[in-house]
Amino acid sequence: xxxxxxxxxxxxxxxxxxxxxxxxxxxxxxxxxxxxxxxxxxxxxxxxxxxxxxxxxxxxxxxxxxxxxxxxxxxxxxxxxxxxxxxxxxxxxxxxxxxxxxxxxxxxxxxxxxxxxxxxxxxxxxxxxxxxxxxxxxxxxxxxxxxxxxxxxxxxxxxxxxxxxxxxxxxxxxxxxxxxxxxxxxxxxxxxxxxxxxxxxxxxxxxxxxxxxxxxxxxxxxxxxxxxxxxxxxxxxxxxxxxxxxxxxxxxxxxxxxxxxxxxxxxxxxxxxxxxxxxxxxxxxxxxxxxxxxxxxxxxxxxxxxxxxxxxxxxxxxxxxxxxxxxxxxxxxxxxxxxxxxxxxxxxxxxxxxxxxxxxxxxxxxxxxxxxxxxxxxxxxxxxxxxxxxxxxxxxxxxxxxxxxxxxxxxxxxxxxxxxxxxxxxxxxxxxxxxxxxxxxxxxxxx
DNA sequence: TTTTGAGTTGTTCGA
DNA sequence: GTCGAACAACTCAAA
Numbered sequence: 001x002x003x004x005x006x007x008x009x010x011x012x013x014x015x016x017x018x019x020x021x022x023x024x025x026x027x028x029x030x031x032x033x034x035x036x037x038x039x040x041x042x043x044x045x046x047x048x049x050x051x052x053x054x055x056x057x058x059x060x061x062x063x064x065x066x067x068x069x070x071x072x073x074x075x076x077x078x079x080x081x082x083x084x085x086x087x088x089x090x091x092x093x094x095x096x097x098x099x100x101x102x103x104x105x106x107x108x109x110x111x112x113x114x115x116x117x118x119x120x121x122x123x124x125x126x127x128x129x130x131x132x133x134x135x136x137x138x139x140x141x142x143x144x145x146x147x148x149x150x151x152x153x154x155x156x157x158x159x160x161x162x163x164x165x166x167x168x169x170x171x172x173x174x175x176x177x178x179x180x181x182x183x184x185x186x187x188x189x190x191x192x193x194x195x196x197x198x199x200x201x202x203x204x205x206x207x208x209x210x211x212x213x214x215x216x217x218x219x220x221x222x223x224x225x226x227x228x229x230x231x232x233x234x235x236x237x238x239x240x241x242x243x244x245x246x247x248x249x250x251x252x253x254x255x256x257x258x259x260x261x262x263x264x265x266x267x268x269x270x271x272x273x274x275x276x277x278x279x280x281x282x283x284x285x286x287x288x289x290x291x292x293x294x295x296x297x298x299x300x301x302x303x304x305x306x307x308x309x310x311x312x313x314x315x316x317x318x319x320x321x322x323x324x325x326x327x328x329x330x331x332x333x334x335x336x337x338x339x340x341x342x343x344x345x346x347x348x349x350x351x352x353x354x355x356x357x358x359x360x361x362x363x364x365x366x367x368x369x370x371x372x373x374x375x376x377x378x379x380x381x382x383x384x385x386x387x388x389x390x391x392x393x394x395x396x397x398x399x400x401x402x403x404x405x406x407x408x409x410x411x412x413x414x415x416x417x418x419x420x421x422x423x424x425x426x427x428x429x430x431x432x433x434x435x436x437x438x439x440x441x442x443x444x445x446x447x
Numbered sequence: 448t449t450t451t452g453a454g455t456t457g458t459t460c461g462a
Numbered sequence: 463g464t465c466g467a468a469c470a471a472c473t474c475a476a477a
Contacts, residue, residue, distance in 0.1 A: 143475065151454065154475055221456080262455080328456065367455085379469045380457050387457090421458085425469080 003095040006034045006181045010101040012109070014132055014238035015061045017068060017174050021132040022102040024171035027179040030098045034181045035069060036090075037062055039080045039194050043108075053320040053354050054237075056199040059191050061239055066188055074180025078188050083116055096125050102132035102238075105271050106358050133235075133242060134264045135159075135167050138271055141264075148272040149265070150280075150373045156261050168243045168250075201354070202319065204230040206240060213252040220255070223311075223323035224396035229256065232355035233321070235263070266363035269373050276362040277343070284371030287431030289341035298414055299334055300348055302402070305413035308388040309333045311401035318401075320354030325391055331368035332382035336424040337415050342369035370428065378428040381421045 007030035009023050015037075017023065026033045037058075044055065066076040079086045090096065099120055104113070113129065120127045131137050141159050142148060149155035191198055208229050219227025234240040242260065249256045270276060279285045298304050302313035312326035322330070334345045346365040350356055366372025370380075392398055395405070404410045 145475085149475085151474055153454065258455085325456080332457090374454070374474090376455085376457080377470075377472095382456095383458060429470090 003093065004181070004183075005095040005097060006032045007098040007100070008090070008094075008096055009033050009035050010099060011035060011037045011065075011238075012101060012104055013236065014102040015058065015065065016239050016241065017065060017177065019170040019241035019243060020102070020173040020238075021130040021171045022100045022128075024173035024176070025128070025130060026098070026100040027173060027176035030100070031179045032097075032181040033074070033179060034077055034094070034183075035065075035074070036077045036079065038083055038086050039078070039189075040112075041080065041082055042112075044195065048351070050195060051197045051199045053199045053201040054356070055194065055196045056191065056201045057203065057233065057237060057354065059188075059194070059196075060201070060203070061237065063188055066185075069177070069180055070185050072177035072180055073182045074177070075183045075186040076188070077186050080189060080194055083112055084119065087116055087119055091120075091123060091125075096120075096123075099125060099127045101127070101129045103129050103137060104133070105137065105267060107270075107274055107276075133238060134267060135163065135242065135246060136264055137267065139268075141268060148268060150269065152262065152265050152374050155265050155268075156258060159261050159264065168247045170241070170243060204233050204321070206231075206234055208245060208248050210248075210252060213249055213256055216253045217255040221325045221391050223326050224392055224394070224400070228324060230321075232357070236355045236357055263357070263360060265373075266357075266359040269363060270359040276358060279369075279371035280366055280373055281371050281375075283432045284369065287339075287428055290339045292338060292340055295338045295414060296334075296340055296344055298411075299330070299338060299340075299345075303411045303414075304333065305411040306333065306384040307395075307398040307402050307405050307410075308384050308392060310405075310411075311392075311398045314401040316349075316352050320352060322353075323397070325387075326397075327364065328368060329382050329384055329387050331365055332376075333384055335365075335369040336381045337384075337417070337420040339424060339427055342366060342371065378432065379425050381424050383417060383421075385417065 007026055009026040011023075014020055014022065023033075023035070039055075039058075047055070062076065062078060066078075069076045079089075101113070104110075117127045136159060139148065141155060141162060143154075143158070149158065208231060212227070212229060215227060216229075219225045221227075231240060231245060235242060235245075245260060246257065249260065269280075273280065299309070299313060300317075302310035302317065304310055308326060309330050312322050312330045315326070316322040331342070331345055334340050335342050342365040346361055349361050349365070350358075353361065363372060367375045370376055370378040388395075388398065398405055402410070
């Protein structure tokens with residue numbers, strides 16, 4: 001039997017039909033496009049909790065995309081497995097003329113695409129990938145001497161100087177949906193077949209309004225208000241186009257636009273320094289972190305006795321998201337008050353965050369711990385009580401997540417702020433002064 | 448090559 | 463209550 005002759009667009013973190021660069025190129029240049037998504041068991045097998053909101057989010061999104069593709073006469077192919085095995089099966093089943101995808105610069109994704117690209121090339125199938133998730137990527141924004149930026153503000157200035165409005169022109173993929181390969185519908189495997197469960201996921205809103213942008217600078221730091229855009233999850237999975245967000249925000253809010261540029265800043269940091277497991281400033285790997293399992297557990301569960309910290313951790317556990325201001329507070333608390341390695345916090349966030357972006361999560365944790373690019377100086381220790389008084393004075397956020405706050409049932413503080421602050425500064429100072437090697441934990445101050 | 452100005456989000460202390 | 467300095471230098475980026 002003759003194999004169907006098709007091209008494939010491989011969806012990964014670009015789960016939308018509108019303004020999708022790679023999909024647009026597939027539809028306009030190749031035609032007979034079979035859209036593909038792979039539930040990658042290399043990734044899924046490492047997820048401990050089978051009620052994972054991210055898998056649920058992807059599944060729900062695919063379900064919606066599938067409907068739209070089917071009403072355009074096409075079909076969405078959803079496979080489960082390791083990418084090599086899946087692609088081997090696809091090459092047996094189809095005569096593939098071309099494969100498109102959008103860039104993904106995380107270390108695993110780069111390695112995966114290199115392997116799959118080689119596999120396809122061996123059979124003479126062109127595998128072309130496109131820039132889609134950022135305005136600038138890789139080494140497109142460099143210093144005049146050719147090196148990468150490691151400080152945000154000059155990066156942002158250069159970003160803006162290189163920016164041209166036409167970079168935001170949409171790729172109208174949604175107007176060529178008739179060029180999908182016309183075939184009867186294909187099954188979408190259930191979450192159960194994939195090995196996961198339906199969750200309590202609440203899909204964040206997808207609209208970025210002018211009024212939110214107008215008040216963004218003022219409201220974004222108040223966790224009790226709905227003052228942040230909630231776009232992080234959509235940016236993570238590509239359910240919105242980042243070009244669309246820049247189109248909406250550039251003239252309306254410099255602060256918001258800079259947040260989008262921060263995202264690209266951290267992406268290029270990871271691209272140029274692909275060692276997220278190391279402290280960006282090596283001296284910070286000499287800090288004698290406390291291996292405090294009990295303290296870490298209390299932090300994870302929101303039982304530190306510091307209400308803003310506990311509220312944040314409970315928000316994370318309950319929803320998979322946490323307000324940005326509170327992310328800074330809980331990260332400062334873990335790395336400074338508890339002197340626990342930022343990698344522990346990063347790993348916990350990676351396990352829980354619906355909007356998990358490796359570059360931003362790593363960049364943010366290293367920022368909070370002081371070890372990162374352009375990070376907070378080591379002696380800057382957030383005072384969780386003061387942060388609460390400043391950003392949640394009415395306790396609206398705290399009481400929402402920590403209803404027992406103020407009663408006898410609420411946990412006493414895990415550490416006394418004044419002691420913890422002194423201990424953090426002293427311990428950091430000690431670690432940073434020692435550039436020769438690791439200080440043994442016995443040498444810790446204040447035990 | 449040297450110089451100069453600057454660097455996301457803070458806290459505490461003392462005048 | 464307000465305000466500036468200290469915290470601690472250090473490194474980056476660009477002229």
